[in-house]
Amino acid sequence: MIKKYLSNCKGKVDILLTTYPEKKSRNVGDNLISHSALKIAKSLDKNYAPSVYFRKKNLDEIQENIKSILAPGFSVANKTYPKFYNLYSDLSQIKNFFPIGCSFQYPGVYLNVFDNFEYSNETLHFLERITKKHGALHCRDELIIALLKKHDIPSVYSGDMALYDPEMIGVHGKRIKDIKSIVFTVQHSPIYNKQAIRILKSLKEEFGSAELYISLHSRKNNNDKLIIEAAEALGYKTLELSGEVENLEVYKNVDLHVGYRLHGHIHFLRNRKPSVLIVEDVRSYGFFLTTGTSVGCFPSLRELDSTINMQLDHNICSFLRSQIDNQFEAYEALNEFIDLNYKKVIRPFYKNFIRKRWLEKIKLN
Template sequence: MADIMNPVTPDNSDSFDLLLTTFPKNGTRNVGDHLITESALKLVRHRVPNYRPVIVFREEPLEQFDKSSVRTILAPGFTVSDETYPNKFKLYENLEGVLEKIFPVGCSFQHWIPSYKTYEEYCYSNETLSLLKSLSKNDGAIPCRDELIVKMLDNWGISSSYIGDLALYDPDVIGKKFTRSKKIESVAFSIQHKPKFFKQSMSILSLTKKAFPDAQLYVVHHSTPSKNSIEVAEYAKSIGYIEKDLSGEIEKLDFYDDVDLHVGYRLHGHISFLRRRKPSVLIVEDARSFGISKTGPLSLGAFSAVDDDGTTWSRAVARQVFDFLRSQSYDGFKDYRDVFKYIDDCYWDLVRPYFDRFSAKLGWSQSRLGLVKEKFFRRVFL
């Protein structure tokens, strides 16, 4: 496991690799960003065990690294929002001679309003359009984490493809059978970003407790606790929840290994459970979650936090979540089998080929025997 807190530095070899992380060591310390980075590392190391890139936070300029010595720059979770360069990702002041070495993957799009209109009316500057079109040539298309991003980029003439959020894919879990939950004994509730959803959170917390009266209940921070999240946690604790701070180090997410169900607003709380072959309910409060909730079977268990205007918080969603949980728990959450099959299929058809191609740039080549074994595994077991 890479140490993002204390990344490696280049050795004296002729070339080295960079990985641009979206995880801030200070400030929010959003563990979801840490999960994206670690997922990308694991997907490469599944093929190239000695892959040890220099890990750099996206806001740090890269002038300290000699362009001619850089072999690849992997950018998991790269944002395709306007002015991504240099406002979100500093990169180099001059991209000449290095642009073709940058590989964005699982690309995201940030906007606070969760609606189709957000994607349909979004505008790009000529500078960002030029950058994204150039980056798309490095692998033939920009791999994005939801289908709405793909459609938006295609409308702007930018070659793109769906690959999904990289955190969905754990090579050690892909292909494993989903075991239906006979009884939910523990539930984790992840706290929202926006304070305006406080009353809505109170309702969802209360109805989740009503749905699972005998379960151990947790209220979870995914970022450094703030005034808003502390207020939510205090209410949750007053009705019987236990508070957990999972911000920062990726190892903290191991807590979810022993929790049966997630309900909440944090996208990577939701994805952390799907990654583990566990059911989850996502309350959609922004475009990041909205895009994934409109992507194939990933729509299951996703509910809008806002009304049709895209801004007013929904008074109906708490009851919608409660009804969904009651019906799904009755059948052992069996409908999630389609979600996990979808994740497996995307891994085999999209993720695996992408990281095979990227790993080839690191000098890796898959053995014929290994290819035969993987094809056999998929034919017999999937």
């Protein structure tokens, strides 16, 4: 987990609210979001050293000493406040609040969710209050933006914070001619077990000489064990990567990602490497339907009847063959999209964030 850095500004602190569940699933993807937000901020102000708290932390006791609150991956689902985020009991006291890369969660099948979803009056009131005081919500996909705008909540696109590494902006993607290693990330839902195993088998057949890995981003559960057993029988090696962001460093020695984990996909993209995302839930669906990030995304369900696509393995392998022939040229436009958005949206947002927290420091002192 990110270390809980403390500000040395006479007891006044910056707060970073993380979505990383250290004591539960230890989902490394959530940790990557916070890690990325911190790295971007520190690239602009090396003295930025926030205290890191889980999103459910109530901040009442320290509200008088807070300079700023950065909330990467902030949820805009129903009951965001106070179910997912406790913040302050008295929201009129919240100041210098910076939600970025706002997310949306919804259980079950992802198709048609955004068409039919309605916010509760309580959540709408909260979102209206936050945007009136702190400005438009910066969201991680275009479907979330459309949903908020349908409810007259101002919003703009920022993308997921994990997409951005200041050290990689402007770096060209690797033009891979030969796939020597592949990692497959395991899905959340057991309804995709048969589909996942078919894809594992097809990757083995298509890339038999490659080093093959199967990867877990959260703590292992019973369903994971079933998929791992099937994968290891095919010759895959298992990687258990939940917890620390540093665990993902192993991916730097892997050529290609294929799988269901959104932040496995994003980790490869941020490092300018090719990836295939199998769209399993509403988060990945938003990523797939966002202009600029749709490359390499394959819906797990058929649009016509919402049934599981059992031919997806053939579609993925055909796509990969075509991309290998072109040295993954299609991903260059995605890299350019990330670079442009970083320069036009992300960097200005964080510059404004740094400026306001220093103004608050001066006022507090």
